[in-house]
Amino acid sequence: MTNPSTLYRGGVLHCPADPSATALLVRDGRIAWLGVDADAPVADRVVELDGALVTPAFVDAHVHTTDTGLVLSGLDLSGVRSAGELLAAVAGFAAGLPADAVVLGHGWDESTWGDRRLPDADEVGRAAGGRRVYLSQASIHSALVSRALLAACPEVVSVAGYDVSGWVRRDAHHVVRAAAQGSVTRAQRVAAQRVALARAAAVGIAAVHECGGPDISDEEDFTGLLRLSGVGVPEVYGYWGELGGAARARELGAVGAGGDLFADGALGSRTAHVSQAYRDGEAGACGHGYLSAEQVRDHLVDCAAHGVQGGFHAIGDAAIGTVLAGFAGAAEKLGVERVRAARHRIEHAELMTRRLIAGFVEFGVVASVQPAFDRLWGGAGRMYESRLGLTRALESNPLGAMHGVGVALAFGSDAPVTPLDPWGAVRAAVAHHNPVQRMSVRAAFAAHTRGGWRAVGLDAEGVVALGAPATFAVWSTPAGVERGLPVVQAVDPEARGVADPTPLPVCRATVLRGEVIYEDGSV
Incomplete structure (x- = not known):
């Protein structure tokens, strides 16, 4: 016996195979019929769309779910613009906590401050009433901590990245992060x-x-999240970033041994491995590379032996070069076609050259990238310019160049580094600070929908089409619809960019394989 059917009618459908379609029928989790309202079959339930737009639902190709939830329900520091504002926010938040609680905050970015002086561990501790405090920088690759938290993990003083000021990076950051998050039940x-x-x-x-x-989350956290997948919430596809951990990744239920398997750090903390020294760091400092080409090669060979996808976090051009050298070594052992068929990934890929982009093409690497990085930190007067200089800042996050030569793109947020905001990411790709790197709305939308499904090997997903899984979203589109997609840019070119006033679509409902996992009550 089939499950009850639902007819969605009276809408605008993003359906390239049938652009005139205004209605779709969902049965048994799939799209069983598409067409115009007048031809619609009888259904057990009818949903009136009232002119709303229906598109494939988005996929976010890089998230840290637990951290994102903690930020959404905790101390958000993304809006502070000085050390004083940060300390005031900590004091206000800590006032409502038990005396033995750990203060967890996230999102400060000193590159946006007029005075970039950071508070030290003593100031942070006083603001929190003596509590242990962990405040991750926007990149989540460094943190400000209180003296009490440092005292709780005395081994940190002998670990790379420790600083008596309380701004900890590299391995020291992992130590204090584990200590702080150990307080979360x-x-x-x-x-x-x-x-x-x-x-x-x-x-x-x-x-x-x-x-x-x-280095990100423990195994229980990871497997517990996978158990939630698709049960009234979005599906979760897990990547376990442990070097040589392909077998363990499979045991944990991951689709790949990659994701945040760190080849380097982040630009915000000056730990991304770059080929030219940071302009605002110690003389000659180029960040840190954490892997060798041989380690990358052996990890990919291990992934092939266990039949899982591999992948690496690599931001700086030096780190990406090391990873691609490892891909070349793996290709020598396995053959190029076997490496390409695995659709291995590199996360972030912020500083690229033509040679590096060619390596992505040669080895069939999926670029899991975050357009919001350019929106927040690209262009003149922002963090990338401070770290790299304007010329290199404008060369960063080369979305258009990668798309133009056929690199497979999968868009994400890296939440909580940037918010869960898919239409914002589409607009960021369309309005890249460097005009050469801009993408069309259609190409950016595809990277944030089909690109995410293809990155996990589900090539038939991410479309509104007859027989496809009924996974879609319903949108209000205050700026209108053009060729089946929302208008996300101002008509006037002078108004476009980071501060574009064009209102973005608002989600009215999200449907996953026929099940409504979100609705705002209007459908």
């Missing part, structure tokens, strides 16, 4: 995961790629 973690997944569904996201690993 399992029940709190599950609650945070549900908060994050609910937010994803509310913005039209039907699937996320969770990037976990021993």
Whole structure:
């Protein structure tokens, strides 16, 4: 016996195979019929769309779900613009906590401050009333911590990246992060995961790629999240970032041994491995590379032996070069076609050259990228210029160049580094600070929908088409619709860019394989 059918009618459908379609029928989790309202079959339930737009739902190809939920329900520091504002925010938040609580905050970015002086560990501790404090920088590759938290993990003083000021990076950051997050109970973690997944569904996201690993989250956190997948919330596809951990990734239920398997750090903390020294760091400092080409090669060979996807976090051009050298070594052992068929990934890929882009093409590498990085930190007067200089800043996040030569793109947010905001990411790709790197709305939308499904090997997903899974989102489009997609840019070219006033679409419902996982009550 079939399940009840639902007819959605009276809408505008993003359906290239049938551009005139205004209605679709969902039965048994699939799209069983498409066409115009007048020809619609009888259904058990009818949903009136009232002119709303129906598109494939989004996929966010890089998230940290637990952290995102903790930020959404915790201390958000993305809006502070000085050390004083940060300390005031900590004091206000800590005032409502028990005396033995750990203060967890995220999102400060000193590159946006007029005075970039950071508070030290003593100031942070005083603001929190003596509590242990962990405040991750926007990149999540460094943090400000209180003296009490440093005292709780005395081994940190002998670890790379420790600084007596309380701004810790590299391995020291991993130590204090583990100590701080150890205060979060399992029940709190599950609650945070549900908060994050609910937010994803509310913005039209039907699937996320969770990037976990021993330096990011523990195994129980990771497997617990995978158990939530698709049960009234978006589906979760897990990546476990442990070097040589392909067998363990499979045991944990991951689709790949990659994600945040760190080949380097981040630009915000000056730990991304770059070929030219940072302009605002120590003389000659080029960040840090954490892997060798041989380690990359052996990891990919291990992935092939266990039949899983591999992948690496690589931001700086030096780190990406090392990773691609490892791909070349793996190709020598396995053959280029076997490497290409695996659709291995590189996350972020922010600083690229033509030679490096050619390596992505040669080895069939999926670029899991975040357009919001350019929106927040690209262009003149922003963090990339401070770290790299304007010329290199404008060369960063080369979305258009990669798309133009056929690199497979999968868009994501890296939440909580940037918010879960898929239409914002589409607009960021369309309005890249460097005009040469801009993409069309259609290409950017495809990278954030079909690109995410293809990155996990589900090539038939991400379309509104007859017989396809009924995974779609329903949108209000205040700026209108053009050729089956929302208008996301101002008509006047002078008004476009980071501050574009054009209102973005608002999600009215998200449907995953026929099940409504979000609705705002208007459909």
